[in-house]
Amino acid sequence: MSLLKIDGVWKHYRGQSVLRGIDLEVAPHEVVCLIGASGSGKSTLLRCVNLLEAVDDGTIHLDGAEITDPGVDPDEVRKRIGTVFQAYNLFPHMTVLDNITLAPRKVHRTPRAEAEKRAGELLARFGLADRAGEYPDRLSGGQQQRVAVIRAIATRPRLLLLDEVTSALDPTLVTEVLGVIRELKATGMTMILATHEMEFARDIADTVCFLDGGVLLERGSPEQIFTAPEHPRTREFLSRILGRL
Amino acid sequence: MTEEARPTRVETVTAAPETRSWVKSERQIRREAELRRRTRRSVSVATASTLLVAVTVVVAVTASPGWPRVRETFFSPTAFTEALPDVLRGFLLNIKIFLVAEVFILVLGLIVALVRGLRSPVFFPLRALAVLYTDIFRGIPTILLVYLVGFGIPALQLQGAPADPVTLGVIALVLSYGAYVAEVFRSGIDSIHPSQRAAARSLALSHGQTMRYVVLPQAVRRVVPPLLNDFVSLQKDSALVAMLGPLEALRQAQIHAASTFNYTPYLAAALLFIALTVPMARLTDHLAARTARRHLGGGGRA
Ligand SMILES: Nc1ncnc2c1ncn2[C@@H]1O[C@H](COP(=O)(O)OP(=O)(O)OP(=O)(O)O)[C@@H](O)[C@H]1O
Ligand SMILES: [Mg+2]
Numbered sequence: 001m002s003l004l005k006i007d008g009v010w011k012h013y014r015g016q017s018v019l020r021g022i023d024l025e026v027a028p029h030e031v032v033c034l035i036g037a038s039g040s041g042k043s044t045l046l047r048c049v050n051l052l053e054a055v056d057d058g059t060i061h062l063d064g065a066e067i068t069d070p071g072v073d074p075d076e077v078r079k080r081i082g083t084v085f086q087a088y089n090l091f092p093h094m095t096v097l098d099n100i101t102l103a104p105r106k107v108h109r110t111p112r113a114e115a116e117k118r119a120g121e122l123l124a125r126f127g128l129a130d131r132a133g134e135y136p137d138r139l140s141g142g143q144q145q146r147v148a149v150i151r152a153i154a155t156r157p158r159l160l161l162l163d164e165v166t167s168a169l170d171p172t173l174v175t176e177v178l179g180v181i182r183e184l185k186a187t188g189m190t191m192i193l194a195t196h197e198m199e200f201a202r203d204i205a206d207t208v209c210f211l212d213g214g215v216l217l218e219r220g221s222p223e224q225i226f227t228a229p230e231h232p233r234t235r236e237f238l239s240r241i242l243g244r245l
Numbered sequence: 246m247t248e249e250a251r252p253t254r255v256e257t258v259t260a261a262p263e264t265r266s267w268v269k270s271e272r273q274i275r276r277e278a279e280l281r282r283r284t285r286r287s288v289s290v291a292t293a294s295t296l297l298v299a300v301t302v303v304v305a306v307t308a309s310p311g312w313p314r315v316r317e318t319f320f321s322p323t324a325f326t327e328a329l330p331d332v333l334r335g336f337l338l339n340i341k342i343f344l345v346a347e348v349f350i351l352v353l354g355l356i357v358a359l360v361r362g363l364r365s366p367v368f369f370p371l372r373a374l375a376v377l378y379t380d381i382f383r384g385i386p387t388i389l390l391v392y393l394v395g396f397g398i399p400a401l402q403l404q405g406a407p408a409d410p411v412t413l414g415v416i417a418l419v420l421s422y423g424a425y426v427a428e429v430f431r432s433g434i435d436s437i438h439p440s441q442r443a444a445a446r447s448l449a450l451s452h453g454q455t456m457r458y459v460v461l462p463q464a465v466r467r468v469v470p471p472l473l474n475d476f477v478s479l480q481k482d483s484a485l486v487a488m489l490g491p492l493e494a495l496r497q498a499q500i501h502a503a504s505t506f507n508y509t510p511y512l513a514a515a516l517l518f519i520a521l522t523v524p525m526a527r528l529t530d531h532l533a534a535r536t537a538r539r540h541l542g543g544g545g546r547a
Contacts, residue, residue: 050447078449089444093462102458103448151448 009058021213033201034194036211042194074225083151086164087143090136097132162193282307328501335497339483350439354426382424395489414486433464470533487543
C-alpha cells in the first residue's frame with residue numbers, strides 16, 4: 001500500500017489554477033523529486049500535503065486515511081509529516097537544542113531527558129555535536145539547514161517534505177546538506193523533495209516528477225526522465241536547466 | 246620603526262596562516278592618530294556651542310524684567326524644603342499607582358492583542374469586542390476617562406463597585422493605557438514573519454502553542470522599547486489621579502501652593518517625576534539600540 005496518495009488535487013489562488021488535478025502515489029521508503037520551472041506549483045503541492053493549504057478539490061490519503069477530510073485534525077496529520085523549508089525557518093530565540101526538542105516535548109509529550117538524548121544523537125550523527133547550545137544566527141547556512149532537517153525528523157515522521165532546501169545556500173555548503181539527505185535515504189526515510197539540483201535529483205530519486213503549470217506532466221525513473229524524456233515540455237525544461245540534451 | 250618592523254613582518258608572512266601575528270603598520274598608526282585628532286576637534290566645537298547656548302538662555306531669563314518675582318514664587322528654597330516631605334510622600338503613592346496599573350495594563354493589553362489575533366470565525370464576537378475597546382479607549386483623552394470613571398462609577402451606586410478614588414484612578418489608567426499597549430503587542434505579533442508560524446504549525450504545534458513558544462517570545466522582545474516608552478508617560482499620567490482627590494504628589498503640591506501662594510512645590514513635584522522618568526528613558530534608549538543591533542546583525546533568519 002502506498003504511504004501517500006494524492007488524487008486529482010486542485011488548488012486555486014485568486015481564480016488562477018496553481019495545481020490542476022495532481023495524481024501522485026508515494027510508496028514507503030520511496031524518494032520522489034519534484035522538478036519544474038519556478039511557479040509550476042512544487043511548493044504549493046508540498047504545502048497541501050502538510051495541510052498548510054487546503055485543497056480546492058481532490059483527496060490526499062496518508063497511511064490509507066484521508067487527511068483532506070474536513071473532520072481531520074491537521075495537527076494529528078502534521079505529527080506524522082516533517083517539513084524542511086528553503087529559508088530554514090529556525091526559531092531565532094531558541095538554541096539549536098531547544099529548536100529540535102520543542103515539538104517532541106510539547107507536541108509528542110516526550111520527557112525532556114529523552115528528547116534531548118535523541119537530539120544529541122542526531123546532532124552527533126550530522127556533525128553538529130558541539131553546536132547544541134548555540135543560537136541559530138551563530139551558525140553557517142549549511143549548519144542551520146542541517147539543524148532544520150534534524151528538527152523535522154526528531155519526531156520520527158512517516159514522511160519528510162523538503163522544499164528547495166539548498167537554494168539559499170552557497171555552492172560550497174550545498175554538499176553538506178545533500179549529504180544529510182543521502183544519509184536519510186539510506187535509513188529508509190520516505191521523502192518528497194522539490195529541487196532545482198538536477199544532478200542530485202538524478203542521484204537520489206527513485207521517481208522524478210516534472211510539474212508544468214500545475215500539471216504533473218511526466219514521471220519516471222531518473223534514468224528515463226533525464227536521458228529519454230517523453231514530453232517535449234520536459235525536454236525543453238531540462239535542456240534549459242542543464243544546457244544540454 | 247620600519248627598520249625594526251621589517252624582520253618581524255617577513256617572519257610572520259612565511260609562518261603558517263593561523264600563527265601569523267599582526268604588527269600595526271606605519272600607515273595604520275598615522276590613520277588612527279588623524280582620527281583621534283578629528284574626534285577631539287569635533288568634541289571641542291560641540292562643547293563650546295552647547296555652553297554658549299546655555300549661557301545665553303540663563304542670561305536672557307535672569308535679565309528679564311519679571312525674573313525677581315518668578316524667582317521668588319517658583320524657586321523659593323524655604324517653600325521647597327517645607328513642601329518636599331509632603332510632596333515626596335505623595336509621590337510614593339504615584340509610584341504605587343504606577344506599579345499596580347502597569348501590571349494590569351500588561352495583562353489587559355496582551356489579552357486584547359491575542360483576542361484580536363484569533364482567526365477562527367467562531368471568535369468573531371470576541372474579536373469585534375476587542376476592536377471596539379481599542380478604538381474607543383484610544384480615542385478618549387486619559388484625563389476625561391479619569392473623570393468619567395472616577396465620578397461615574399460611584400454615581401451608579403452599584404453593589405460592590407469600588408468607591409476608593411485611588412482604585413478608580415487605577416481603573417481609568419488601566420482602561421486607557423490597556424488600549425495602547427494592546428496595539429503595541431499586536432504590532433509586535435504582526436512583525437513576526439509568517440514563515441515562523443508556518444514552521445511551528447508544520448511541527449504540529451497548535452495555534453496556542455505556536456503563539457506561546459514561537460511568536461510571543463520574539464514579539465515581546467521586539468516591543469520592550471515602545472512599551473517602556475508608554476510606561477514613561479504612564480508615570481506622568483499617574484498625576485491625573487489627583488483630579489479624584491487622593492493625596493499624591495501633584496495634589497500635595499497644590500495644597501502647599503494654595504496655602505503659601507508660592508508655586509515652588511510644583512517644581513518639587515516636577516523634579517521628582519523627572520528623577521523617575523529620566524532613568525527609564527535612558528533604559529528605553531539602551532534597549533532600543535540593542536534591539537536595532539540584533540536586527541542588523543542577525544542575518545540568515547527568516
Ligand atoms: N499564497 C499565495 N497567494 C497567491 N498566489 C500564490 C500563493 N502561493 C503561491 N502562489 C502562486 O502559485 C504559483 C505556484 O507557486 P509555487 O510556490 O507552488 O511554485 P514553485 O514551483 O514552488 O516555484 P519555485 O521554484 O519558484 O519555488 C505561482 O504562480 C505563485 O505565484
Ligand atoms: Mg517553491
